[in-house]
Amino acid sequence: MSAVDGFRPLNETSLVEYIKATPSLSSILGDSDNFQIKEVGDGNLNFVYIVVSPSGSVVIKQALPYIRCIGEAWPMTKERAYFEAVTLKEHGRLCPAHVPEVYHFDRPMSLIGMRYLKPPHIILRKGLIAGVEYPLLSEHMAEYMSRTLFYTSLLYTTTTEHKKGVAEFCGNVELCRLTEQVVFSDPYKVSEYNRWIPHLDRDAEAVRQDNDLKLEVAQLKSKFCERAQALIHGDLHTGSVMVTQDSTQVIDPEFAFYGPMGFDIGAYLGNLILAFFAQDGHANEENDRKAYKKWILKTLGDTWNLFRQKFIALWDENKDGPGEAYLPHIYNNPDIQKLVQTKYIQDLFHDSLGFGSAKMIRRIVGVAHVEDFESITDVSKQADCERKALNFGKMLMKKRRNFASIDEVITAIQEVDS
Amino acid sequence: MSAVDGFRPLNETSLVEYIKATPSLSSILGDSDNFQIKEVGDGNLNFVYIVVSPSGSVVIKQALPYIRCIGEAWPMTKERAYFEAVTLKEHGRLCPAHVPEVYHFDRPMSLIGMRYLKPPHIILRKGLIAGVEYPLLSEHMAEYMSRTLFYTSLLYTTTTEHKKGVAEFCGNVELCRLTEQVVFSDPYKVSEYNRWIPHLDRDAEAVRQDNDLKLEVAQLKSKFCERAQALIHGDLHTGSVMVTQDSTQVIDPEFAFYGPMGFDIGAYLGNLILAFFAQDGHANEENDRKAYKKWILKTLGDTWNLFRQKFIALWDENKDGPGEAYLPHIYNNPDIQKLVQTKYIQDLFHDSLGFGSAKMIRRIVGVAHVEDFESITDVSKQADCERKALNFGKMLMKKRRNFASIDEVITAIQEVDS
Structure with missing residues (x-):
């Protein structure tokens, strides 16, 4: 996928670089030498990474420009991440007890950094x-x-x-x-x-x-x-x-x-x-x-x-x-x-x-x-x-x-x- | 009223200059020496001018940034002229027999030039x-x-x-x-x-x-x-x-x-x-x-x-x-x-x-x-x-x-x- 519009799908390696360059995330996670990263998305709609360090934890969710449906790709705007982020923030403002906090949103990257809901969730x-x-x-x-x-x-x-x-x-x-x-x-x-x-x-x-x-x-x-x-x-x-x-x-x-x-x-x-x-x-x-x-x-x-x-x-x-x-x-x-x-x-x-x-x-x-x-x-x-x-x-x-x-x-x- | 946003209310004199400078209107009305202009708006919401010449006729409607209501001014965006013009065009496209034709629209001026519905209308x-x-x-x-x-x-x-x-x-x-x-x-x-x-x-x-x-x-x-x-x-x-x-x-x-x-x-x-x-x-x-x-x-x-x-x-x-x-x-x-x-x-x-x-x-x-x-x-x-x-x-x-x-x-x- 091209980066013409500022979008590039991250992998575990590029995610570390991304976090290091993003103060709202690096301030939570601290030193990147100690990141533990796990991909937990079902791969159908989004990449979802759990990132844990001794200082804290975040979930990184990146929307892809399609959804996968019975084996076939169904094009679907990654702009949905924008509406998800806006809604998480608005619903979170109205009901903070039941909506995870958004730490970071990057519209060109369709990427949300938010609270990791730890086990036993x-x-x-x-x-x-x-x-x-x-x-x-x-x-x-x-x-x-x-x-x-x-x-x-x-x-x-x-x-x-x-x-x-x-x-x-x-x-x-x-x-x-x-x-x-x-x-x-x-x-x-x-x-x-x-x-x-x-x-x-x-x-x-x-x-x-x-x-x-x-x-x-x-x-x-x-x-x-x-x-x-x-x-x-x-x-x-x-x-x-x-x-x-x-x-x-x-x-x-x-x-x-x-x-x-x-x-x-x-x-x-x-x-x-x-x-x-x-x-x-x-x-x-x-x-x-x-x-x-x-x-x-x-x-x-x-x-x-x-x-x-x-x-x-x-x-x-x-x-x-x-x-x-x-x-x-x-x-x-x-x-x-x-x-x-x-x-x-x-x-x-x-x-x-x-x-x-x-x-x-x-x-x-x-x-x-x-x-x-x-x-x-x-x-x-x-x-x-x-x-x-x-x-x-x-x-x-x-x-x-x-x-x-x-x-x-x-x-x-x-x-x-x- | 200032012209900061490109808006200036026209009068009969400045209207003639406006028409001369506007091909979509002057092409209908021809030589400005022969314009007959009549203000017919009730003055509460809009200026409405009928302009007739030997070559043709138009109605010029300009929205003012207020409506007048029982003697008092009630501020009202002149942007309503934009929605009026868009709707006249859209409804006119769908039902040309019953909607007057729009010849000209000037958004900064909140001004619509349209078909004059002649008497006995x-x-x-x-x-x-x-x-x-x-x-x-x-x-x-x-x-x-x-x-x-x-x-x-x-x-x-x-x-x-x-x-x-x-x-x-x-x-x-x-x-x-x-x-x-x-x-x-x-x-x-x-x-x-x-x-x-x-x-x-x-x-x-x-x-x-x-x-x-x-x-x-x-x-x-x-x-x-x-x-x-x-x-x-x-x-x-x-x-x-x-x-x-x-x-x-x-x-x-x-x-x-x-x-x-x-x-x-x-x-x-x-x-x-x-x-x-x-x-x-x-x-x-x-x-x-x-x-x-x-x-x-x-x-x-x-x-x-x-x-x-x-x-x-x-x-x-x-x-x-x-x-x-x-x-x-x-x-x-x-x-x-x-x-x-x-x-x-x-x-x-x-x-x-x-x-x-x-x-x-x-x-x-x-x-x-x-x-x-x-x-x-x-x-x-x-x-x-x-x-x-x-x-x-x-x-x-x-x-x-x-x-x-x-x-x-x-x-x-x-x-x-x-």
């Missing part, structure tokens, strides 16, 4: 597959989502700030187009990128033939493309969260843009539901996973309920703030305040269920699958798990407006599962 | 007050709205083009903020800018106390601020349309941005309904206006129905086009095509009724009133007309989702009027 999805409970997870994720979404919406910002943000993140259009394709389009049509396990041939076909489902996904896609509600993470599945028993950290917001809040909330809740439906495939004689399934459902309920409480609390605290959506001289009594909040939350809940179901469906019959199911060793068990999840996702997308609370969703999951 | 609002029927008006307005809205939406454009347009028009934020304030906020609160005739004191107070109405207007405001559905005119009332018996021309799109289509359609339909409710105030012994009221209602119905037909026809014609909202490989049979179109049109209809009602209400209890009512000489008749219109607008905003067709809206208007 692992990807949440892997913890869910292993059956590990995280007692603070719901609280933390509700905190992250409520703060990042509230403060970047018109409930808190002025129209002037909002349109400035919207305009800037229109630049992340290539990543938005990728989501449009793989979440809202490909699963509903014949596409060379789709795949599914052979047991699900008829199920995949049924998705492509389901007019009611296609009607719903069209409306969700419109909302994704047109509604600039808040600066969303854009890819908030359980693989974008790192956890320990005490810590929850949201990473990888390269798909960030001003979009519908429900897309973030739904991505997270939908992936929790996928984790739930995968549990039977991980059950064995030592662990029937029954208790763990209950914990996942409790986490699902707690996450939404805590989110709602925190979001409303932020709204109440900031009702005389800079936000221009609900002016205090109009929404000037407890009745009307309650009325508009209830409606806002109800719409957001239905959006979240809709986007969540789209994210579930696409992980079963679209291009990118989840380890929750893929790691099930018995393929007929895997098929059972996936089919249950797919059918639940389809029902949820079509009937989402009938659900009045997350408890009703949990009851519906339990009915499907029994 | 008059402002549609004045024609409606005078009781003049325009047999081609519905057809023309349906053509203008369907073409400009369809072709600038994701039904026709790619996500890449769409986001580019959205980003650019985020720059017209000051005009968007003005709409937010005068349409969606001020009428629902105590504001120094609001005014109404004394007979309507209690009615204005009732608007400010109506929690159900405030709940609805909040949702409409959110949609206005967040939903980038198409490049809309942004101020499509009956004062932004010039007409003769044969010609319909849409002018003044300085409020243009990527917003909800229903805001344009609703502005136009809502102002037709205002014109209807004003007719009793213009009735006299010579003309009871009964036939004209019927014509207005027919125009209301025809406009929506023709719009819907034309919009769907454009969709059908372009279903294999560049638009990325409804991919032909997903929406691949007549049933699903019908299903998504019906839903899209239904939502657009309810949006249009909602925005239309907001535009009606704000013209009676907000800052800017309409000549339809203001020109009624008997103030108690004016009050009756305005009250009927206000009450209809309030009902329409709250119940809009119950209307399945424009005929049902017309029936509701007739019931209020009887």
Whole structure:
């Protein structure tokens, strides 16, 4: 690759030189004689290096000008690193407890230097597959989502700030187009990128033939493309969260843009539901996973309920703030305040269920699958798990407006599962 | 005013020099010895000059860095001329029959040179007050709205083009903020800018106390601020349309941005309904206006129905086009095509009724009133007309989702009027 535009992909050797020449990194890592470097990226989208020295540690993430997809290269602007860095900084400012700190960003190099999330941090999805409970997870994720979404919406910002943000993140259009394709389009049509396990041939076909489902996904896609509600993470599945028993950290917001809040909330809740439906495939004689399934459902309920409480609390605290959506001289009594909040939350809940179901469906019959199911060793068990999840996702997308609370969703999951 | 940024307001003398130095204008007008110049702007927002010579004619419109409002100056970026010129050109490209041609644009000077719409062209609002029927008006307005809205939406454009347009028009934020304030906020609160005739004191107070109405207007405001559905005119009332018996021309799109289509359609339909409710105030012994009221209602119905037909026809014609909202490989049979179109049109209809009602209400209890009512000489008749219109607008905003067709809206208007 040429360095015409100032970009050159680093390797372990050139990375050391780069760090030495970059005060914001070398000040953390100290003497380069003592660097330990490990490449941990999956090599599909980015180079990711962990650099550790006696003085400190950093993660260096460099975006490549393509993503790799089923063996083929799919060109993808490395400018996504810019939007990732801006979002990490903005979400980090709003919720520092749950977003890793950015030490350094180099736009020509598409390179981010950020906090290394040390062991025992692992990807949440892997913890869910292993059956590990995280007692603070719901609280933390509700905190992250409520703060990042509230403060970047018109409930808190002025129209002037909002349109400035919207305009800037229109630049992340290539990543938005990728989501449009793989979440809202490909699963509903014949596409060379789709795949599914052979047991699900008829199920995949049924998705492509389901007019009611296609009607719903069209409306969700419109909302994704047109509604600039808040600066969303854009890819908030359980693989974008790192956890320990005490810590929850949201990473990888390269798909960030001003979009519908429900897309973030739904991505997270939908992936929790996928984790739930995968549990039977991980059950064995030592662990029937029954208790763990209950914990996942409790986490699902707690996450939404805590989110709602925190979001409303932020709204109440900031009702005389800079936000221009609900002016205090109009929404000037407890009745009307309650009325508009209830409606806002109800719409957001239905959006979240809709986007969540789209994210579930696409992980079963679209291009990118989840380890929750893929790691099930018995393929007929895997098929059972996936089919249950797919059918639940389809029902949820079509009937989402009938659900009045997350408890009703949990009851519906339990009915499907029994 | 200084010329630091290249801006200087022209007068009749300096305008002649400007035209002489500008080939795109002087080529139309010829020898400057023969110019006839008339200033026709209302002086509140812009200078507007008609320049006529034996060779041709042009209108010169120059934006000033403020608008004048109840005697006070309200600063307002003259950059709005840029967005007006871009929109005139884009809408003119899409619908040349109903948008005046732009000959020249000078960004530093905020100056547009465009086609002069010769007599007998008059402002549609004045024609409606005078009781003049325009047999081609519905057809023309349906053509203008369907073409400009369809072709600038994701039904026709790619996500890449769409986001580019959205980003650019985020720059017209000051005009968007003005709409937010005068349409969606001020009428629902105590504001120094609001005014109404004394007979309507209690009615204005009732608007400010109506929690159900405030709940609805909040949702409409959110949609206005967040939903980038198409490049809309942004101020499509009956004062932004010039007409003769044969010609319909849409002018003044300085409020243009990527917003909800229903805001344009609703502005136009809502102002037709205002014109209807004003007719009793213009009735006299010579003309009871009964036939004209019927014509207005027919125009209301025809406009929506023709719009819907034309919009769907454009969709059908372009279903294999560049638009990325409804991919032909997903929406691949007549049933699903019908299903998504019906839903899209239904939502657009309810949006249009909602925005239309907001535009009606704000013209009676907000800052800017309409000549339809203001020109009624008997103030108690004016009050009756305005009250009927206000009450209809309030009902329409709250119940809009119950209307399945424009005929049902017309029936509701007739019931209020009887």
